[in-house]
Amino acid sequence: MAKELAHHIKQDRSSAIFNAFVICFLLLLCLVILYPLWYVLIASFSDPMYVNSGRFLLYPIHASLDGYQKIISYSPLWMGYLNTIYYTVVGTAVALVLTIPAAYALSRDDMPGRRGIMFLFSFTMFFSGGIIPMFLLIKQLKIYDTVWAVVLPVGISVWNLIVCRSFFESNIPKELLEAARLDGTNDFGFFFRIVLPLSPTIITVMILFYATAQWNSFMNPLMYLQDIKKMPLQVILRNLVLAAQISNMVGDANEAAELAKMAEQLKYGIITVSALPLLLIYPFLQNYFVKGVSVGAVKG
């Protein structure tokens, strides 16, 4: 008896040590995750001289809005911002129209051929034509340098489609469909009037995922757009901050030097304004996407 008790005490102590270790480790991890983001944010409010002296900043030094005042007057950035918003809105709308009805159809086990069709979709996750055939296709469709070139190639993410389909499979009870059928509702009616109103969770998740992808997209606009006026924020940001490409884009040496100097002053602010919107939104949608991803993953 006493021996057993001693064993339990020992066990409790080892558990306590383990718990303490885990908590310390996780706190450290949070610091590592957050500090780079926090650093950029405070650097964007600080005097560039202090930031460039390489101090380890914990809070803004000589806080000012100088950087942001310059950003406001830097018009390519605003053009990029507007382009990004435009592509994100159009892209998300197109993606929703393509993904959600299809995901519902594929979730219905009475739809003939759904396994085969699902396979055709899944196959593209592992094998694709690659960038050159896609580029040639875009040229051929005459959508090069238009919004459609940015939006259509990423019209469906198969992974999102699977998540969405699994959600419908496990959240729309079959009895509901049977009851609706008895009332004479057809598949269209059922989808638009019953399924969609029951699925704000998955619609929110899809909006978040597609909007994030489009907002952050860099390579597609770079490949499929030509006009610098049409470039989204990420491309503008890259051109400004990673000064390597500047001379290519501008061609004029003086202008390039001017831009490089400006980039040094502005980069923190620009990174902040480009990353902040999503970072502010996602915590509110966390429960949605966690639910969406878990449901999708279990079945997908």
Add this chain to the structure above:
Amino acid sequence: MNAQIHRKQYGRGIKSILRSWQLYVLLLPALVWLIVFCYRPMYGLIIAFKDFRIRQGILASPWAGLKHFKQFFSTYNAKNIILNTVILSVENLLISFPIPVIFALLLNSVENGRMRKTVQTISYAPYFVSTVVIVSIMQTILAPSTGFVNLFLQRMGSSPILFTSMPQYFRPLYIISGIWQSMGFNAIIYLSALTSISPEYHEAAKIDGASKLQRLYHIDFKLILPTVVIMFILAIGKLMTLGYEKAYLLQSGMNLATSEIISTYVYKTGLMNAQYSFSTAVSLFNSLINFILLMITNIITKKISDISLF
């Protein structure tokens, strides 16, 4: 159960297709998209075996056989590029894959619900940050004279390190930033698998005198193992489809010895130098290796654990 009832009720064949025409209409836009934007480019892959000329189009361009593949294998840096791709892919998989699993197990063992939730929320943040921003942040904080990492190193008595331009740092930067970005998000799946574990297992193990670490391994880890295996197969299926966005952004003239991978090479030869057929051949070679790897893994895991994708 239900599926069987449905099948009997509606029968198979044309009748059931006609019956479900509205479902096909819902599916139609996606199907058209799939054909145009996924399978049509796959058809476009045949330019890898042709001397493609834009004016003649895909069909009329003359056949070239395996010329472009041979040309790639005979370029002086082909071996290096292939090796870079394989090494980066494998290192990335082996190092990045286990981390979300460990993170999920540790996080799940925290008893304080509020703390668990907060850590979780924080861990998702980098997932919503773009690659361009991540690379910009890295280049800023690692800059030789102005970044705080190098200033810290200098204070410790070491000379500044040119992280972003030296070949030996490319892979660590690529992999670590990837972990930073997706650890939290990739843990979602494991965390949700963990929450479905019945607490009774833990109660029983506690009575038997199992320590917390033992329970973590013998209960939590073993019960989420099927999920881990599936995620691993999926990860292998995408092994060679490395995000070339980040590799491209992290590239500089000086670190090409390690940072030139097949996909960045395809981008540059294909879109910047307009060698369409040649770069398509290179990219097809990459896809084929990838596909073979997926098949092999699928067969192996099916034998070992009865879990498979197909």
